[in-house]
Amino acid sequence: MTVHSDEPHGTGLGQRLNWLRAGVLGANDGIVSVASIVVGVAGATTDNSAILIAGLAGLVGGAVSMALGEYVSVSSQRDSENALIAKEREELRTMPEQELAELAELYRRRGLSEQTAQQVAEELTAHDALAAHLEVELGIDQDDLVNPWHAAISSAISFTLGALLPMLAILLPPPAWRVPVTFATVLVALGATGAMAAWIGGSGRLRSSVRLVVGGGLALLATWLIGTLLGTTGVV
Template sequence: MTTPHEGELHGSGLNQRLNWLRAGVLGANDGIVSVASLVVGVAGATTDNAALLTAGVAGLVGGAISMALGEYVSVSSQRDSEKALIAKESHELRTMPEEELEELTQLYRDRGLSEETARRVATELTAHDALRAHLEVELGIDQDDLVNPWHAAMSSAIAFTLGALLPLLAILLPPPGIRVPVTFAAVLVALAATGAVSARLGGSKPMRAAVRLVIGGALALVATWLIGTLLGTTGVV
């Protein structure tokens, strides 16, 4: 028997947890970029702490709710689809068991098993738990580990909030003369870190992902700061 190579992922439960972790990192990244862009834009127009706090908190709360709602709707749709597929598979197993056994056998043949081995495996799994066997092999679904929209919504809201707190504190705590450079530095370092972490979780190169996020974040910050400066200079704000 071969031993799993170090660093490989095994099992749908582990993969799903990694997906949630990756989604959390991306949610934090959204919080960093969106709130940083907002408060830097306001800082370009005014040095008033009350205006900065109001803009930052409004962006944090609105963004967290938006992220939670979006994730809830998305994951609810996915869960509904999974439940519909489970119901369909249950019906097919009840109404045409022989055809389903042949289908499972073919799936194992397609994976490289011989006719005899595929038939034996399919028969034994069907006798043990036919529905579970079909869901896992045919559809990649674990009926005991369906996605939870409430967990997804809460995770997204928390991740966004944690990410958003960084630029909010970075713009409020330093003296007015250095708050924008401090925020730029804090945000770009945080984006590099989240880019590297998400890349490692996805198995890609951390440096490339970090550079992409840093460049994109820097462009967003410069653009909003210039807009805020322009509006503040012209007296629109």
């Protein structure tokens, strides 16, 4: 059987999927958050400076918040994985026979015969006992732990890129076209990020895209109506 080099068998797949997931989520949040802000402000005023300042504030605050959130979340996950690895290493050191029997039992539960399961457990234990137990018991690859810095940086950059889209869409067209152009641009972008998120997670792309488009559209409509109402009543 031929194993193709471009298939995702090697170490690093978990980290690649982690930063890709963080990137897609960051871009989606950047699009929706900043679009809602600038559309709301545009509903109240046509002043470019006010729209730009509000958009930049949302961009910077959102990018920092996303990066911190991803860093804390992924750091907690990595700490938990390291704790599990340390616990498994100690169990292998203090009770190797029980751990071997446990590994063989896990393979028997996966459908191997008793003899084959015992042989596989012994051979894997001789090769790398810790890696074998982490994979079968916990589903952890000690060489492919998630990196909190990768997730944080990816999230911050993608949020910024996503946020730039509605800012350009609201600032470049003439005032009369700002809101319609921004609505259209944002909804198309949300459909694309929804499809990509579904591709990463292996779920239905259409459902994911429709969910994001509808949610984003409602958010934009709500903030635009509020901005228009406040601008009409002279509150801002």
